[in-house]
Amino acid sequence: MSEKEAQKQLTIEINDKAYHAEPGEMVIQVADKHGIYIPRFCYHKKLSVAANCRMCLVDIENARKPSPACATPVMDGMKVYTKSAKTLSYQKKVMEFLLINHPLDCPICDQGGECELQDMSVGYGPDVSKYSETKRAFDDPDLGPLVSTDMTRCIQCTRCVRFGEEIAGEKELGAMGRGDHTEITTYVQKTVNSELSGNIIDLCPVGALTSKPFRFQARAWELQQAASISPADPIGASIYAHTRRGQLMRLVPKENEKANETWLADKDRFSYIGVNAEDRLKAPMIKKNNEWHEVSWEEALDFVKVAIEQTKAESGAESIAAVASESLTTESLYLLQKLMRQVGSNNIDTRIKEGAVASGVYSGYGIDGSLEDIEKADTVLLIGSFLRKEVPLLNHRVHKAEKNGANVFAINSQAYDFNYPVQSVVAEANELVYALAALLKALSQRVSKELPSKDILKKWLAPLEISEAIENVAVKLAASNAPVVITGFDAILNPYFDKIYFLANALRELIGAKGGILSFNANAKGALLAGATPEYEAQGVKHPSSGITAKEVLQGVGDTKLLLLAGVEPEKDSILGAESLKALTKTDIVVYMNAYDNEYAREYADIMLPMATHFETEGSYYNIVGDCQSFGAVIAPCHESKPLWKVLRVLGNLLSLEGFEYQTNKEVFDELDALEKGEFEAPLITVLGDALPELDDEINLLSVVSMYRTDALLRRSNALQNTQDAKDAMIVRISPEMAKKHQIKHDALQVEISFEDGSYQFDVKIDENIANSTIAVPFELLSPCAYRGASVKIKPVEVEVTVS
Secondary structure, three states: OOHHHHHHOEEEEEOOEEEEEOOOOEHHHHHHHOOOOOOOOOOOOOOOOOOOOOOOEEEEOOOOOOEEOOOOEOOOOOEEEOOOHHHHHHHHHHHHHHHHOOOOOHHHOOOOOOOHHHHHHHHHOOOOOOOOOOOOOOOOOOOOOOEEEOHHHOOOOOHHHHHHHHHHOOOOEEEEOOHHHOEEEEHHHOOOOOOOOOHHHHHOOOOOEEEOOOOOOOOHHHOEEEEEEOOOOOOOOEEEEEEEOOEEEEEEEOOEOOOOEOOOOHHHHHHHHHHHOOOEOOOOEEEEOOEEEEOOHHHHHHHHHHHHHHHHHHHOHHHEEEEEOOOOOHHHHHHHHHHHHHHOOOOEEOOOOOOOOOOOOOHHHOEEOOHHHHHOOOEEEEEOOOHHHOOHHHHHHHHHHHHOOOEEEEEEOEOOOOOOOOEEEEOOHHHHHHHHHHHHHHHHOOOOOOOOOHHHHHHHHOOOOOOHHHHHHHHHHHHOOOEEEEEOHHHHHOOOHHHHHHHHHHHHHHHOOEEEEOOOOOOHHHHHHHOOOOOEEEOOEEEOOOOOOHHHHHHOOOOOOEEEEEOOOHHHHOOOHHHHHHHHHHOOEEEEEEOEOOOOHHHHOOEEEEEOOHHHOOEEEEOOOOOEEEEOOOOOOOOOOEOHHHHHHHHHHHOOOOOOOOOOHHHHHHHHHHOOEOOOOOOHHHHHOOOOOOOOOOOEEEEEOOOOOOOHHHHOOHHHHOOHHHHHOOOEEEOHHHHHHOOOOOOOOEEEEEEOOEEEEEEEEEOOOEOOOEEEEEOOOOOHHHOOOOOOEEEEOOOOOOOO
16 A cells, blocks of 8 residues: 555554544445445435435444434544444434334235345334334235235335436336325326346335235245356356255346446346246157157167258258357357368357347357446447347446436437437438448548458448547547447348448547447357358368358248258347248257247247246356356256256267267366457458448338247246336337338237238337337347338228227
8 A cells, every 4th residue: 555545545443443444435435345234224335325214323432312324424533423322222212213113014015034124123112112103004015926015014215216227227116195194106197117226126115016027926035045047147256145945936137246346237147047947848849740749868869960961961961050149158169060060061150149240249248347447438329229128237338327427329210319418310220330330430530540341441431420429429439538339239230230330440449448248148259259251260260151140041042951950949049030030930959959939949849848937057157358157057947848058968969079088167168268268359341241231112111020029938027028118128119200101000009010011010109219110120030131122101000990
């Protein structure tokens, strides 16, 4: 410690023992730092100080009255007493007041056994209440399908209110009334729609706010706790899984400042519900004479082995392909690609949601730097991203940066409702690439550094005009000392994603920005590192981009005879949607490896192998910033499900492949970790071409995906699917201008959209924030013919009304 830093430190005494403290620290912070317990209800280290519960009152020498430890800044030489008779007297009197109106319903309260009020009443509460009047009672507001309310138990600590305003960025809860009539409720009787709403369950120190899906399911003392990692998105939030008698009951946050701090997104918290879905695949099944029959694992794996050998012998190894989910463990993905390459095929890929696939274009590259770097940004640019509804915990970091003074800009096809101020540039879906190119041109005129691949880009950028809105963004980015650029889901799903990808990278390189690209699933970066791509280099052995991509396989490009589907439901996961079923039904043999029985899979698959879910297997994930996090199984696999890495290990042995003699999952990871892996970069000219794409569509399609439908586990969480966010994400949205042009007069009516392959009917919502000629359509509903080069027509559906 330098002499200057030492001079800044203060010395205070707590219970007659001296401690160092920093100027501006509160007494409770110094006490917590040194393990000195002070009771509290309203104080939380991540929230502002309210000092309204008064439970943390302490005795400070020479003070005229008791002081709240959470709101009293330290002073040099201060003497604090947390265990004196006077301090205990203060705290017991406060506790008596808090218990005056609290109902005596601990036996039926979900918080029983882990309730802060219950615990503190034992240490500080009176034996007998002096209060004989009627206790107050409040109505319970409806906070949606995730949070249950019993507001009569509320002690008005306001943690939930402050969380909404300061962390979630939504003033959805507030205090109404005064004195004894103060109650916490929603504004104008609205529900809570924040994507972080479940955190108020953890914050509530009593049983006023509890988990609705977990309500009356188990008691706290019945649960066993195991640390794990969330499979819901690429942040890799640290969690504790609570189980009872081998059944997964709930997920709660585990503190990890590098990833999720103390918070969880709702999709992290409630994804576990999908583990116990009714459509779990229970045993291996083989289709015989167009009927499904349960078989043993031995018979099932022998079927796959023979199918691979015969296909290779008859049609060549290049007719075998694998499409895998980016939610699989790194070890499973590594073994799958190892099996494929030893069989002789490079046809393995996980890019099933990218609007355009090219060599070297991977959304799994993630973000460089750390999440703390995002907080320190002074300018943030979001490209094709509604970050709040994509990766909520990353959005929380941008929210913190904005509160610290950062300017946030977004180039989107919709003026999204962020939970912090954002200066939006709205561009049509097919003009996003033009807007990004214009920004790159404006920046190149303002910075001294030369453009990467300048000859190519100068040819591209020369004819572009720069709008005033784009110029404003360029001015701020060019002057920024710590810029961050993030490319999001709308850009990835865009049919010109390959071009957007390289323009965004060129922009980041030009201004030295941190950031990168989002990914839909938890282990996209792990999929790249494991080599689950058509192009891969390890130990100096280069597998060129000769394999066909997942998108090509699902479009029927090439001559795929045998397809391994690992953790993927193509009709829901692929950007091609139901169109992928055409190619799948024409494939000779489809091996479906998944945790769930699927009505579509029963049509196109020839064999179904039940896989363990994330919580039933061990493995590792690489999160969006490249941190490797390992986890173990928290429950045993359901029915006859098996971890995928074990299935692939046995299959490798049956095929007599080299290096599949693993005994543990760690051996697989150690082998992968020891490999010297290379990275691929596509030549810029290959992707960019000679010129910008021609824009001649009158109607532009923006394909969207709900954050609660990005993988099979989330799709089966009924609680999440009942949220307003999930419902809104499955509705087609158009602008008022388009509605007027096509004579669509009301929301919630159906429209007919015609593509080259036919007409489809959708529910529609008129949204004034969307670009004039853009239609936002969930990609599960979207015809792939609506992509590049397709004609689109729209008209309202005539509804017959019968009056009785």
